[in-house]
Amino acid sequence: MELFRRSATIHNMPLQNRDYDFAADALFLDFDNTLVDFAPLPESVVLPPDLITTLQRLQHAANGALAIVSGRPLKQIDHFLSPLRLPVAGVHGAERRSADGRMTQLAVPDIERLLVCLQPLTLQHAGLLLEVKRGALALHYRRAPHLEQICVQAMSEALAHEQGFSLLRGNMVVEAKAADADKGKAIAAFMEEAPFAGRRPLFIGDDITDEVGFAWVQSETAGGLGIKVGLGPSLARARIASPAAVRSMLAQVLERSQ
Numbered sequence: 001m002e003l004f005r006r007s008a009t010i011h012n013m014p015l016q017n018r019d020y021d022f023a024a025d026a027l028f029l030d031f032d033n034t035l036v037d038f039a040p041l042p043e044s045v046v047l048p049p050d051l052i053t054t055l056q057r058l059q060h061a062a063n064g065a066l067a068i069v070s071g072r073p074l075k076q077i078d079h080f081l082s083p084l085r086l087p088v089a090g091v092h093g094a095e096r097r098s099a100d101g102r103m104t105q106l107a108v109p110d111i112e113r114l115l116v117c118l119q120p121l122t123l124q125h126a127g128l129l130l131e132v133k134r135g136a137l138a139l140h141y142r143r144a145p146h147l148e149q150i151c152v153q154a155m156s157e158a159l160a161h162e163q164g165f166s167l168l169r170g171n172m173v174v175e176a177k178a179a180d181a182d183k184g185k186a187i188a189a190f191m192e193e194a195p196f197a198g199r200r201p202l203f204i205g206d207d208i209t210d211e212v213g214f215a216w217v218q219s220e221t222a223g224g225l226g227i228k229v230g231l232g233p234s235l236a237r238a239r240i241a242s243p244a245a246v247r248s249m250l251a252q253v254l255e256r257s258q
């Protein structure tokens with residue numbers, strides 16, 4: 001059964017006649033707008049019933065080769081998926097928990113000056129939210145979309161005096177994150193380790209931060225596939241319509257395995 005629609009813009013990308021193989025593939029999943037639908041605030045996402053059980057069973061069926069790769073801190077992912085503790089890369093790869101539970105934290109720049117610079121803006125506009133992470137700072141404007149340009153400009157100006165950060169435009173958010181951290185490197189690091197090593201990486205994600213992940217999994221060395229959720233330009237060679245479609249596809253994959 002074909003589970004993903006090939007991207008309309010990319011042709012001649014055969015999937016070796018299969019889409020997902022529990023014995024041969026490693027599955028990497030973004031969190032927001034991939035597994036769960038967007039919500040007005042980061043803490044208000046709602047996990048659909050059965051998602052945790054589906055992930056747990058998938059992980060078991062794949063001999064552990066399933067990980068979450070998110071812009072969120074690892075602790076938040078654990079909180080939402082509790083009691084499940086999956087291998088996770090958080091804050092775009094700045095922190096990572098391997099399948100054996102080992103933690104890796106990249107050295108990250110100090111966000112203190114950025115915080116001081118940007119806090120007045122959030123006091124001025126009630127619809128804005130600053131999300132503080134280890135070595136990253138996200139300025140959310142989902143509840144005040146008309147402030148997008150002001151937010152982007154404020155973040156750019158704050159970053160002009162800083163070293164070691166890169167500016168990331170996400171969905172209704174502009175973020176300063178550690179320049180050294182990216183999802184491609186995080187997936188590459190998982191793929192060096194058991195139980196991921198030797199498998200074909202599949203990465204499902206929706207946002208700009210996921211593009212480096214798609215590029216890495218689709219590299220010649222990795223030989224994998226990127227699957228973009230939703231519309232918009234992407235390097236990913238396959239598409240899936242929505243988080244609901246991702247959840248239903250994961251459930252189908254599981255059903256087929258039994």
Ligand SMILES: O=P(O)(O)OC[C@H]1O[C@H](O[C@H]2O[C@H](CO)[C@@H](O)[C@H](O)[C@H]2O)[C@H](O)[C@@H](O)[C@@H]1O
Nearest residue numbers: 031032038039040041042070071142171172173
């Ligand atoms: O890499 P991801 O797992 O997709 O995380 C990306 C960012 O997700 C969160 O923000 C986004 O989702 C929120 C909840 O739906 C929404 O309110 C916000 O507008 C979105 O940008 C999270 O808060 C960020 O830290 C992540 O970087």
